Amino acid sequence: MNRPIVQLKGVQKTYDGEHLVVKDLNLDIAEGEFLTLLGPSGSGKTTTLMMLAGFETATHGEIFLDGKPINRLAPEARNIGMVFQSYALFPHMSVAENVGFPLSVRGVARSETGERVERILALVGLKGFGERRPAQLSGGQQQRVAVARALVFEPKLVLMDEPLSALDKQLREQMQYEIKQLHHRLGVTVVYVTHDQAEALTMSDRVAVFNAGVIQQLDTPEGLYEHPTNAFVASFIGENNKLGGTVDSNDGAWCQVRLADGSKVGAKAVAAGGAGSRTLLSLRPERVLMRPEESGCDVAADARIKDVTYLGDHLRLRVVAFGDQEIVMKLPNASRVRAVAEGDAIRIGWRAEDCHALDAAA
Numbered sequence: 520m521n522r523p524i525v526q527l528k529g530v531q532k533t534y535d536g537e538h539l540v541v542k543d544l545n546l547d548i549a550e551g552e553f554l555t556l557l558g559p560s561g562s563g564k565t566t567t568l569m570m571l572a573g574f575e576t577a578t579h580g581e582i583f584l585d586g587k588p589i590n591r592l593a594p595e596a597r598n599i600g601m602v603f604q605s606y607a608l609f610p611h612m613s614v615a616e617n618v619g620f621p622l623s624v625r626g627v628a629r630s631e632t633g634e635r636v637e638r639i640l641a642l643v644g645l646k647g648f649g650e651r652r653p654a655q656l657s658g659g660q661q662q663r664v665a666v667a668r669a670l671v672f673e674p675k676l677v678l679m680d681e682p683l684s685a686l687d688k689q690l691r692e693q694m695q696y697e698i699k700q701l702h703h704r705l706g707v708t709v710v711y712v713t714h715d716q717a718e719a720l721t722m723s724d725r726v727a728v729f730n731a732g733v734i735q736q737l738d739t740p741e742g743l744y745e746h747p748t749n750a751f752v753a754s755f756i757g758e759n760n761k762l763g764g765t766v767d768s769n770d771g772a773w774c775q776v777r778l779a780d781g782s783k784v785g786a787k788a789v790a791a792g793g794a795g796s797r798t799l800l801s802l803r804p805e806r807v808l809m810r811p812e813e814s815g816c817d818v819a820a821d822a823r824i825k826d827v828t829y830l831g832d833h834l835r836l837r838v839v840a841f842g843d844q845e846i847v848m849k850l851p852n853a854s855r856v857r858a859v860a861e862g863d864a865i866r867i868g869w870r871a872e873d874c875h876a877l878d879a880a881a
């Protein structure tokens with residue numbers, strides 16, 4: 520990891536003096552990193568960004584920028600770029616004036632401002648749009664002006680709070696790509712907020728999954744999907760079968776879990792307790808396989824198909840196994856998938872390493 524440009528140490532925030540909306544936040548953000556705060560509504564993402572920007576102060580703890588404490592530093596002295604969904608463009612100013620604004624408040628000479636505005640507008644694909652008013656632009660173009668305005672004074676750190684949430688799916692995906700490209704080309708550090716998990720996984724070097732003011736897991740996209748450390752993260756990132764059970768034995772690495780119908784299955788002991796404790800087994804739909812005896816599975820069972828949904832590139836099956844446990848499977852629509860239909864009796868299975876025994880909380 521590069522040296523940290525931002526450090527949050529023991530940061531807490533309460534608005535009413537009673538409820539902590541951010542609880543003991545400890546986070547190092549590396550220089551040049553694209554870090555996303557992902558979490559449900561009200562989990563404290565915007566509050567965290569506001570404290571970084573300086574529009575809110577931490578109730579406890581300290582925030583460091585480039586190694587220096589900034590708790591008492593005014594927003595404009597922090598030199599941080601910002602793109603907020605609600606941070607509208609100035610409607611009475613042209614595109615060029617909007618983008619040049621951060622430079623004029625910093626006292627940059629007119630001629631230099633003009634050059635830098637042109638350069639950044641070209642970079643976000645808006646060459647020649649300088650004289651227009653924001654109202655004469657599409658939503659995606661306005662968003663690009665906001666991005667240009669946040670980057671024009673060459674901040675080392677840019678904060679973006681759900682910058683794409685007002686755009687339709689196609690434009691959103693295009694802008695995701697463009698922001699990612701800009702990040703790559705400029706080497707700027709980006710702290711990005713979204714509650715869209717696909718957006719977080721596509722764009723980020725690392726993702727901090729928030730819930731109720733606490734980081735549940737800080738990891739790469741792959742790490743979050745493949746190795747969720749608790750039931751909240753497993754449920755929040757990607758689709759996930761949950762099988763409730765009781766731990767029979769646990770050697771720290773692997774455990775045996777007894778399901779509701781009495782059958783025993785082996786699983787990775789990620790966050791399971793000792794014998795007798797409740798656990799939730801987490802199993803991705805695409806890791807549940809047909810013909811377990813031929814597929815190297817450690818667990819095999821009889822199942823009955825409840826329904827089949829055709830989704831083009833894959834089939835989605837809901838099956839019932841282990842008594843009345845419902846399990847979702849995704850079968851790639853390869854030519855070798857034999858016809859499956861509602862009511863069919865099939866065999867299903869999985870590898871023990873794909874089944875994670877987690878805390879029973881979520």
Ligand SMILES: Nc1ncnc2c1ncn2[C@@H]1O[C@H](COP(=O)(O)OP(=O)(O)OP(=O)(O)O)[C@@H](O)[C@H]1O
Pocket residue numbers: 534535540558559560561562563564565566567714
């Ligand atoms: N200015 C404020 N005064 C009082 N409470 C606030 C204020 N701003 C936010 N809150 C509360 O703090 C909590 C966290 O809010 P925050 O805006 O950080 O959530 P968020 O994760 O950004 O959610 P969303 O995804 O909906 O934007 C919420 O319970 C919210 O009601």
Ligand SMILES: [Mg+2]
Pocket residue numbers: 564565566
């Ligand atoms: Mg928010």
